[in-house]
Amino acid sequence: MSLFARLRPDWYLVLIISMVAAASLAPARGAAGPAFDWATKVAIGLVFFLHGARLSREAVIRGLTHWRLHLVVLAATFVLFPVLCLAVAALPGWITPRELAGGIVFLGCLPSTIQSSISFTVVARGNVAAAVAAASASNLLGIVLTPVLVGLLLHAQGAMSASAAESIVLQLLVPFLGGQLLRRWIGPWITRNARTLSMIDRGSILLVVYTAFSGAVIAGVWSRVSALDLIRLLILCAVLLAAALAATLAIARAMGFNTPDQIAILFCGSKKSLAAGVPMAGVLFPHAAAGLALLPLMLFHQIQLMACAAIAQAYAKRPDLGDETV
Template identity: 70%
Template sequence: MSTPKGGLLARLKIDWYLVLIVGMVVAASLAPARGAAGPVFEWATKIGIAMVFFLHGARLSRDAVMAGLTHWRLHLTVLACTFVLFPILCLGLAALPNWIVPDPLVTGIIFLGCLPSTIQSSIGFTAIGRGNVPAAVASASASNLLGIALTPLLVSLTLHQQGGISLSSVEGIVLQLLVPFIAGQLMRRWIGNWVKDRAKLLSYADRGAILLIVYTAFSGAVVGGVWAQVDAFEIARLLVICAVLLAVVLAATAYGSRALGFSKEDEIAIVFCGSKKSLASGVPMAGVLFPAATAGLAILPLMVFHQIQLMACAVIAQRYAARAKEAD
C-alpha cells in the first residue's frame, strides 16, 4: 500500500517550476525592471514569446492530431467546455459583488476563462486514468491550435469595453504568436527530429522564456502599483474562487459526458482536456494582449488555477485508474 500512496503524494507536491514562477513574482516585487532596464526586458520578452510559440509549432505532431480527429463529438464537447462553458462561468464570476470577486482580479478571471487547454498534463492524466489517449492528444492539440485565434477574439469581446485590449493588439498577436507558430509547423519537416531529440534541453529554454515573461509582466505590474490593489485577503478569496470554478467544470465535464452517452474512456479524456487552462500558452498571450502595467495582474488567477488543477486532477486520475483496475 505504501507505493501507491507515495506516488500520489509525489503528484500532489507543488512542482519546482511553479515555485520558480512564484520566485519571479517575488523578484519582480522586490527588484522590478524599471528605467532603462524596462525596454530591454520588454524586447527580450517579445523574443521569448516568439520562441515559445515557434517551439509549440515545431513540436505539434500532425499525425497525433489526425489520429483522433474522427471522434468529432468528443472534440466538440471539449472545445465547448474550453471556449464556451469556461468563459460563461468566468463572466458570471466577474459579475458577482466586489466583496466576493475583487475588482482588480476581474480581468484576470475573464482572461483565464478564454484560454486553451493544456497539452502535456491533459494527456498525462488521461493516460494515468486509462482514458482515450489518442483522442486526448487530438483534443488538447486542437484546443491550443485554435486558442491562438479564439483566445484573443474572446478576450477582445469580453474585455474590450473595459479597456482590456485594443485593436492594435492584433498586429502583436500575428507577429508574436501566429507567425512563429506557423514557421515552426512549416520547419517541422526539417527540424522535427532535432527538436524531438533535444526535447528536455529545449523544454528548459521554453520554461526559461516563460519565467522571463512572468518577471517582465510583474515588473510592469509592480511599477503600476499592483500590490496596492491586491492584498492577502483578496489572494485568499482568489484561491476559493479558482477551487469552486474548477469543481464546477469538473462536475460538468464528468456528468455531461455521461449524459451524452460517451464511454468511460472518452469521459476521462473529456474531463481532463475540458477542465484545464494552459499556463504555457496563457503567460505569453498575456504579454501580447495586455499592457505591461496590467499583464502581471492578469495572469495571477491563471497561476493559482494552474496549481489547483494539477493537484485535483492528480487525485481524480488515480481514482479513475483504481476503478479501471477493479473492473479488470
C-alpha cells in the same frame, strides 16, 4: 500515489512565483525596461515557434473521426469556461476582487493543457489517442480563439492594448506557423534536443512573467491587491475548477460516452494552459495589466494539478471492464 505526492507543488510554478517575488523586490526600471520589453517579445515569439515545431499534425488528425468528443472538449474549453468565468467576474466586489476580475475572464478564454491532460488520461486509463487529438486541437485553435474571446469580453473595458491585433499576428501566429512549416526539416532535431529546448521554452516564460510583473509592480499592483483578495481568488479558482469538472463529466455521461472517453473529456475540457497563458498575457495586455491577469491563472494551475492527480488515481483503481462501454 501518496497524499504528499498529490499535494506537492509544481516546482516550475514555484520558479514562476519566484519571478513574481523578484519583480516585486527589483522590478525592471529605467533603461532596463525597454530592454526587457524587447527580450520579452523575442521570448514570446520563440515560445510559439517551438509550440508550432513540436505540435504534430498527425496527433491532431488521429482520432478526428471521434468528432463528438472533440466538440464537447472545445465547447467546454471555449464556451462553458468563459461563461463560468464571466459569471464569477460579475459577482459583487466583496466576493470577486474588481482588480482580478479581468484575469478571471482571461483564464476562461485559454486553451486546455497538452502534457498534463494527456498524462492524467494515461494514468486514469482513458482514451489517450482522443486526449492527444483534443488537447492538440484546443491549443491550435486557442491561438486564434483566445485573443478573439479576450477581445470580445474585455476590450470594452480597456483591458487590451490598442496594438494587440498586430502583436497577435507577429508574436503568436507568425512564429507558430513558421514552426509548423519548418517541422518537416527540424522535427527530428527538435525531438533529439527536447530537454534543452524545454529549458529554453520554460526560461522564456519566466522572463515574460518577470517583465509583466515588473510593469505591474511599478504601476502599484500590490497596493491594489491584498492578502484577503488572494485568499478569495484561491477559493474562486477552486469553485471554478469544481464546476468545470462536474459539468464536463455530467455532459459526457449524458451524451453516452464510455468511461475512457469520459476521462479524456474530463481532463481535456476542465484544464487551462499555463504555458500558453503566460506568453498570451504578455501580448494581449499592457504590462501593468498583464501581472494582474496572470494571478488567477497561476493559482488555478496549481489547484488543477493537485485535484486532477487525485481524480486520475481514483480512476486508475477501477476494475478492468474491457471496452468499458458504460
